[in-house]
Amino acid sequence: MPTFKLDGKTIPFEPGDSIIKAAERQGVEIPHYCWHPGLSSPANCRMCLVELVPKPGQRPMMLDVLELDEATGQYRPAQKPKLQPACYTPAAEGLEVLSDTSPHVTQARHDVQERLLLNHPVDCPICDQSGECKLQDYWLEHDKSGKRMRDEPVHKSKGVEFGPTIVYDGERCVMCTRCIRFMAEVAKDPVLDMRERGNLNEITVGPGRQLDGHYTFMTEHVCPVGALTTKDFRFKARVWFLRTAASLCQGCATGCNAHLDYDPRYNKAYRFRPRDNEQVNKYWMCDEGMLSYREAHDGRVLEASVRGKPASVSEALAAAKDLFAGVAKESVAIVLGAQHSLEDNWALRELGTVLMDSRHVYVSGRPDGYEDTILVHRDKNSNTQGVKTLAPGARPLSALLGDVASGAVTHVIALGGAAPVDAGDLEDAKLVVVAAHEGPLTKLATVVLPATSWAEHAGTYVNARGLKQVAEAALEPLGSSRTAWSLVAALASALGYQPSWSKLRQIRAQLTAPTAADAPAAAALAE
Amino acid sequence: MTATLLLATIVKILIMVMFVLNLAAILTWADRRQSSMIQDRVGPNRAVIKIFGKELRLAGLLHPLADGLKFFTKEDFMPPNADRLLFTLAPIMAMGMVFTLVATIPFGDTICLHQFRLFPDFWHVHTGPHGELLDGVERWGTCAADSRNGYAPLELVVAPLGVGILYVFAMSGQGIIGAAIAGWSSDNKFSLMGALRAASQMVSYEVTLGMSLVGAMMIYGTVRLDDMVRWQQEHAWGIFVQPLAFFLFFAAAVAENKRIPFDLPEAESELVSGYFTEYAGMKFGMFYFAEYAEVVTGSMLLVTIFLGGWALPFFHRDGLLVQFGDTTLLRVAIPHVFVTLLGVLAFFGKVIVVCWIQVFVRWSLPRFRYDQLMKLGWRLLLPASLANILVTGVVWLAVDKAGSAASDGLRIAADVTQAVVAMAMTYLIGRGVVGMFGTVTHERNIIGTSAGIAARRGGTKTEPMQA
Amino acid sequence: MATATFPKKPADHINAKPVEYAPHDLEVKSYLPEIFRGVGVSMKHFFENTREIVRGKLPDPVLDRYDDGITTISYPEQKRPYPERFRGVHRLTTRTDGSMRCVACLCCSTACPAQCIYIEAGEYPPGDKRRGYEKYPVKFVVDELRCIFCGYCVEACPCDAIRMDTGMHAVPYDSRDQFIYDRDLLLSFEGRDGSHVTANARHEPGDPTHPGLTREHSH
Structure with a gap:
C-alpha cells in the first residue's frame, strides 16, 4: 500500500484517496466542515487547508502577500506557501503534508474559523446543535479569539420551513453544501440548492418543491452546524443531557446501525442517529428509520393483561397456567416473532419445541411495505432472517389461521404482537402473547405479557443480508416489562417445565457460534 | 358492685391517662419555656389567641395546642419504598407501650369504702384517747384483710398486678420495637442507623434499669409497687435507703427515654433526626409525644420506687403522726379519705417536680459520644448496680444479725429522714418565696455578628425588611 | 511478652504541644x-x-x-435586614413588553447541582416575530424543596431571566406539592424593587440600544 507522510507520521492510502480520507482512516482528524466521507468534495469551507512540502528540487508553490513589519509599521512584500485543501488533494506516494505542525496551516485555520463566525448569530443557548456543533469545537480548538468585526452582521432568513420535517436557519449556515450534495448524490433528489453569493449566500429549496421524501432527516444529520434542525428533535432536549447506546434500527430488514440517544434522567429516548457501518448503511438512515426511536415509547405493552383487563405479571402467568391446563401437546403452537431478537426467539423455540414438544412453529411480523434501492427494505421486520435460521421450518401466520380453523391447534404462544395478515380467526384459539408492542395479536390474546422493547435490552438481530448484529440496551425497562426471554422462562416455569436458561449469556452460548460470514459484522461491532 | 368497680376502673384509667397526656403536652411547652429561662432567652410566645379583642399569649402555653393542630393538618408523608404496615405501626407501638405501662403504677393509697355507698360517711371521725381512729382504718396495711367491719378496698391503681414492677419492665422493653421498626421500615439509612442506635442503647440501659432496682426490691421485700410505697411510708424513702440505685435508675431512665444527654438515636448533627427522620404529621407527633409521655412515666416510676410514691412525711392512713422511735411529738387524726386524696396530690406533685428536674438535666448537659454512652452503660452503671446489690445484701444480713438495737436505731434514723424531707420541703418552698423578693438587675450584651449588624442598623423593631 | 501500645506513641521529634486532659x-x-x-x-x-x-x-x-x-x-x-445579595426564592423576569425573558436554553438546569429545575421548551407560533429566533419555556418548574439556593442558575442564565432577588425565603407549607413552583407562579414574583423586569436591559431588535441595526431582511 502506498504511503505519504502527514506531520511526519506515515499514512497508508488507497489510490484515489484524498489526504483527508486517508488521514481519517488512520484516526488523524484534519478539521473540516464541507467534506463528508460519504459525499463528494466541494472544497469550499477551506478549513482543511494543509501545507504540501515540495519535493527536493521542485520549486515550491508560493503566494505573494503583504506582511506587516512590526519595526517600521509598514507593509512589505513577502511570500508564504500556497495551502491546499486536504479534501480535494489526492494523496500521492512520498508526499509530505504538514497539518498541525505548520504555522501557516494553524494561522489559516484560525482565519477561516474567524471568517465563518463573522456573521454567525452566536445564539448557542437556543440552538439545538449546541454541544455537538463543529463551530463550537473548532472555535475552541483553532480560534479562541473574540469577534473583531464591529459592523452589523448580515441577517438572513431564519426559521424557514424547508418541508414537513426540516427547519432552516440561514444565519447559522456555513455554506458547506453538505445537505445539497446529500440530496443530489445519495437521495438522488436534487431539491436543495444555494442562491446569492458571498456573505449573502443561502440554501434554498427548488422552486415549487419542498424538502420531502424518505431522506430529509439526513440533511440535518450531515449539517455540521445548527442551520438545519428537524421538527422532531427541535427544542426537545439539550444534547449534553443525552447518553447514547449503539443500537439498531428496527424499522426494516436492512438493520441500519444507529445511535439511540436517550436521557437517563427521564428514561426516555429522543432520537436515532446513523452509526457508520460500511457493511450495512454506510453513513445514512431513512426518515422512517430515524423516527422509529419513538417505538421505544409508543404503542408499548407496559402492563400484563388477562382477557383485556390489567393484571400483574404473576397473575397473568397464573392465568396462562389455567389456560394450558390439560391441553394436548399436539394442539399447542408457537409463533416466533420476526421483530424480536434472536435470544427471545430462541427462548420461545426452546419452550415450544423442546419443552412442550410442539411441532407447530409459525412466524409472524409486520406486513411488507415501501422499499427503495437506497436503504429501505420491503420486509419491515428486523429479524426475519434470524427466525429463519432458528426455525427453518417455520410456517407463515396464515398457515396457523388454517390450523386453528381446522382445530389442529387450540393453544398458541406468540412472541410479538404484529401480524402480517388479518388474524381475526385466532379468536378461537387460546392465545398467550409475549409482546413489546401492541398489535393485532395482543388484542386477540387471552393473556398478554409485557416484554421490553429493543431499546431496553441487548439483543442480536440478523438483517436481510444475513449479517448478525447486536443492539445495546439504552433505557431501563419501562412499566412492568421484562425481557421476553425471561418472560418465556417464567411462562415455562408456570406451565410446569424446567427452563434451561436463566441468563442472557446462557442463551448466547446456545445460539450458533459466529460463522465466517459473520466475521465482518463482529469487526463492525467491535468498532 | 361489678358496675361500680367498672365505673371506678374507668375513672382511674381516665385520671391516669389524662394526667400523662396533659403533663406530656405541658412538658413540650415546659421544655421550651424552661430552656428559654435557663438561657436568658425570650422563649415561646408566638401562639396567640384573641378573646374579646385581647391577645392571650400565656407565655407560650398555647404552643402545644398549636403543635397538635399543625400535626393534624400536615401532609402525612410516607417514603415510596417504605414498608407501609410497619411504618404506620411503629408510632402506635411507641406510644401504646407508654400507656400500657402506667396501668400498674399506684397513684394513691387504697381507699376503704363502706360498701361502696353512693355518699359514704367520710366526715365521721371517732378518735380514741391517744388520738387514734376508733372505727376506721388501720394505720398500716390495707382494708383488704379487714373486710370484717364492712369496708371494701378501692385500690388507686388501674391494674393491681402481683408482678408489679416486672410488668413495667416487660412493657418498657417493648419501646425498643417501636423505634427499631420505625427505622427499619423508613427505607432510609439515617433512620436505620438511628434505629440501631436506639435498639442497642435501650437494650444496654434496660439491664442497668433492672439491676439498680434489685437492691430496692430486696429491702422492700416485694415487687408490688403499692407495697413498695407502703414500706417507704412506714420506714424511709427509697432515696435514703438506696441512694446509689436512685442515681443509677435516674440515669438509666433518662437513657431509656432517649433524651439528652443520651439522645444519640436522634442526634441531629449526625443522623438528621434518627429513626423518625421520615415521619411527618401526626405520626411524627406521636413519636414526639411518646418521648414526653415516657418522661412522665419514668418520673412516675422514680417517684414510686425512690421518692415515696403518694407518701408524705409523717402522714399515715389515720392522720398526721410525728414520731421518732417511740417518742410521739404530734398526733392529729384526719379522715382516711382526705389523707388518701392528699397522697394522690402529693404523688402527682412529686411527678411534676421530677419532670421539671429532668428538663434541667436536658438543658444542662451535652450529648455523649456513642462509645462514651456504651462505656458508661456497660462499664460504669452496670458494675455499680451489681455492686449495689452486693452491698445491700451484706448490709441487710449485718442488720439482721445485729439484733434489735440496730433495728431500733435504724427505725429512729428512718424517722429522722422523714423529718429531713419535711424540713427540706418546707425550706425550699420558703426559700423560693423569699427569693422572689430579691433585686432585679438587667444586663444586656449584644453578642453575635447578626445582632451587631442589626444594632448598628438601628435595631430590628421598626425597619421593614430591606431585602 | 511484648506489649502492644495503642494508640501508637508518637516519635520524639514531633513538634507538638501535649494537650492537657482533665484528670x-x-x-x-x-x-x-x-x-x-x-x-x-x-x-x-x-x-x-x-x-x-x-x-x-x-x-x-x-x-x-x-x-x-x-x-x-x-x-x-x-x-x-437581609444582605444586598441575599438569595431568595427564584423569580422569572419579563421584558418590558411583559413577555418572558427566558428562552428555555436549559443552561440553569444544566448548572443546577440539585437538578431542581425542569424546563420544557416550546416554539413560538407561526407569525410571531420571535419565531425562528427564540424559544420559550412551556413548562418551567423549580422544586424549591430540592433547591439548595446556590445561585448557579442565576449565574448560568444568559438572558438574566431567572433571578433570586425576590427577598423571600423558602416558606413552610403543609405538603410537598406546594413547593413545586411552576412558570406562572415564578413570573408573578417581584424583585425587591417591586418590579417584574430586571435592571439589566435587554436589547431587543429594533431598540435603539440594540447593538445591531435591525433583524429585518435588508436585501
Whole structure:
C-alpha cells in the first residue's frame, strides 16, 4: 500500500484517496466542515487547508502577500506557501503534508474559523446543535479569539420551513453544501440548492418543491452546524443531557446501525442517529428509520393483561397456567416473532419445541411495505432472517389461521404482537402473547405479557443480508416489562417445565457460534 | 358492685391517662419555656389567641395546642419504598407501650369504702384517747384483710398486678420495637442507623434499669409497687435507703427515654433526626409525644420506687403522726379519705417536680459520644448496680444479725429522714418565696455578628425588611 | 511478652504541644459533681428569670419590645435586614413588553447541582416575530424543596431571566406539592424593587440600544 507522510507520521492510502480520507482512516482528524466521507468534495469551507512540502528540487508553490513589519509599521512584500485543501488533494506516494505542525496551516485555520463566525448569530443557548456543533469545537480548538468585526452582521432568513420535517436557519449556515450534495448524490433528489453569493449566500429549496421524501432527516444529520434542525428533535432536549447506546434500527430488514440517544434522567429516548457501518448503511438512515426511536415509547405493552383487563405479571402467568391446563401437546403452537431478537426467539423455540414438544412453529411480523434501492427494505421486520435460521421450518401466520380453523391447534404462544395478515380467526384459539408492542395479536390474546422493547435490552438481530448484529440496551425497562426471554422462562416455569436458561449469556452460548460470514459484522461491532 | 368497680376502673384509667397526656403536652411547652429561662432567652410566645379583642399569649402555653393542630393538618408523608404496615405501626407501638405501662403504677393509697355507698360517711371521725381512729382504718396495711367491719378496698391503681414492677419492665422493653421498626421500615439509612442506635442503647440501659432496682426490691421485700410505697411510708424513702440505685435508675431512665444527654438515636448533627427522620404529621407527633409521655412515666416510676410514691412525711392512713422511735411529738387524726386524696396530690406533685428536674438535666448537659454512652452503660452503671446489690445484701444480713438495737436505731434514723424531707420541703418552698423578693438587675450584651449588624442598623423593631 | 501500645506513641521529634486532659479521677469519672454544678447554673438562671417574671420586671418581647440589637427577633413583627445579595426564592423576569425573558436554553438546569429545575421548551407560533429566533419555556418548574439556593442558575442564565432577588425565603407549607413552583407562579414574583423586569436591559431588535441595526431582511 502506498504511503505519504502527514506531520511526519506515515499514512497508508488507497489510490484515489484524498489526504483527508486517508488521514481519517488512520484516526488523524484534519478539521473540516464541507467534506463528508460519504459525499463528494466541494472544497469550499477551506478549513482543511494543509501545507504540501515540495519535493527536493521542485520549486515550491508560493503566494505573494503583504506582511506587516512590526519595526517600521509598514507593509512589505513577502511570500508564504500556497495551502491546499486536504479534501480535494489526492494523496500521492512520498508526499509530505504538514497539518498541525505548520504555522501557516494553524494561522489559516484560525482565519477561516474567524471568517465563518463573522456573521454567525452566536445564539448557542437556543440552538439545538449546541454541544455537538463543529463551530463550537473548532472555535475552541483553532480560534479562541473574540469577534473583531464591529459592523452589523448580515441577517438572513431564519426559521424557514424547508418541508414537513426540516427547519432552516440561514444565519447559522456555513455554506458547506453538505445537505445539497446529500440530496443530489445519495437521495438522488436534487431539491436543495444555494442562491446569492458571498456573505449573502443561502440554501434554498427548488422552486415549487419542498424538502420531502424518505431522506430529509439526513440533511440535518450531515449539517455540521445548527442551520438545519428537524421538527422532531427541535427544542426537545439539550444534547449534553443525552447518553447514547449503539443500537439498531428496527424499522426494516436492512438493520441500519444507529445511535439511540436517550436521557437517563427521564428514561426516555429522543432520537436515532446513523452509526457508520460500511457493511450495512454506510453513513445514512431513512426518515422512517430515524423516527422509529419513538417505538421505544409508543404503542408499548407496559402492563400484563388477562382477557383485556390489567393484571400483574404473576397473575397473568397464573392465568396462562389455567389456560394450558390439560391441553394436548399436539394442539399447542408457537409463533416466533420476526421483530424480536434472536435470544427471545430462541427462548420461545426452546419452550415450544423442546419443552412442550410442539411441532407447530409459525412466524409472524409486520406486513411488507415501501422499499427503495437506497436503504429501505420491503420486509419491515428486523429479524426475519434470524427466525429463519432458528426455525427453518417455520410456517407463515396464515398457515396457523388454517390450523386453528381446522382445530389442529387450540393453544398458541406468540412472541410479538404484529401480524402480517388479518388474524381475526385466532379468536378461537387460546392465545398467550409475549409482546413489546401492541398489535393485532395482543388484542386477540387471552393473556398478554409485557416484554421490553429493543431499546431496553441487548439483543442480536440478523438483517436481510444475513449479517448478525447486536443492539445495546439504552433505557431501563419501562412499566412492568421484562425481557421476553425471561418472560418465556417464567411462562415455562408456570406451565410446569424446567427452563434451561436463566441468563442472557446462557442463551448466547446456545445460539450458533459466529460463522465466517459473520466475521465482518463482529469487526463492525467491535468498532 | 361489678358496675361500680367498672365505673371506678374507668375513672382511674381516665385520671391516669389524662394526667400523662396533659403533663406530656405541658412538658413540650415546659421544655421550651424552661430552656428559654435557663438561657436568658425570650422563649415561646408566638401562639396567640384573641378573646374579646385581647391577645392571650400565656407565655407560650398555647404552643402545644398549636403543635397538635399543625400535626393534624400536615401532609402525612410516607417514603415510596417504605414498608407501609410497619411504618404506620411503629408510632402506635411507641406510644401504646407508654400507656400500657402506667396501668400498674399506684397513684394513691387504697381507699376503704363502706360498701361502696353512693355518699359514704367520710366526715365521721371517732378518735380514741391517744388520738387514734376508733372505727376506721388501720394505720398500716390495707382494708383488704379487714373486710370484717364492712369496708371494701378501692385500690388507686388501674391494674393491681402481683408482678408489679416486672410488668413495667416487660412493657418498657417493648419501646425498643417501636423505634427499631420505625427505622427499619423508613427505607432510609439515617433512620436505620438511628434505629440501631436506639435498639442497642435501650437494650444496654434496660439491664442497668433492672439491676439498680434489685437492691430496692430486696429491702422492700416485694415487687408490688403499692407495697413498695407502703414500706417507704412506714420506714424511709427509697432515696435514703438506696441512694446509689436512685442515681443509677435516674440515669438509666433518662437513657431509656432517649433524651439528652443520651439522645444519640436522634442526634441531629449526625443522623438528621434518627429513626423518625421520615415521619411527618401526626405520626411524627406521636413519636414526639411518646418521648414526653415516657418522661412522665419514668418520673412516675422514680417517684414510686425512690421518692415515696403518694407518701408524705409523717402522714399515715389515720392522720398526721410525728414520731421518732417511740417518742410521739404530734398526733392529729384526719379522715382516711382526705389523707388518701392528699397522697394522690402529693404523688402527682412529686411527678411534676421530677419532670421539671429532668428538663434541667436536658438543658444542662451535652450529648455523649456513642462509645462514651456504651462505656458508661456497660462499664460504669452496670458494675455499680451489681455492686449495689452486693452491698445491700451484706448490709441487710449485718442488720439482721445485729439484733434489735440496730433495728431500733435504724427505725429512729428512718424517722429522722422523714423529718429531713419535711424540713427540706418546707425550706425550699420558703426559700423560693423569699427569693422572689430579691433585686432585679438587667444586663444586656449584644453578642453575635447578626445582632451587631442589626444594632448598628438601628435595631430590628421598626425597619421593614430591606431585602 | 511484648506489649502492644495503642494508640501508637508518637516519635520524639514531633513538634507538638501535649494537650492537657482533665484528670481521670473518680470525681470526673462519676460525672455527678459536674452534673450537679451544671444543673445548679441552670437553676440559678431559671430562678433569676422566674423572679423577674414574678415581679413583672421582664419585658414581654412581643408586646413591650426588647432593647435594640437583642439577639432574639420577634419574627413577623420584626425582621432582620437581609444582605444586598441575599438569595431568595427564584423569580422569572419579563421584558418590558411583559413577555418572558427566558428562552428555555436549559443552561440553569444544566448548572443546577440539585437538578431542581425542569424546563420544557416550546416554539413560538407561526407569525410571531420571535419565531425562528427564540424559544420559550412551556413548562418551567423549580422544586424549591430540592433547591439548595446556590445561585448557579442565576449565574448560568444568559438572558438574566431567572433571578433570586425576590427577598423571600423558602416558606413552610403543609405538603410537598406546594413547593413545586411552576412558570406562572415564578413570573408573578417581584424583585425587591417591586418590579417584574430586571435592571439589566435587554436589547431587543429594533431598540435603539440594540447593538445591531435591525433583524429585518435588508436585501
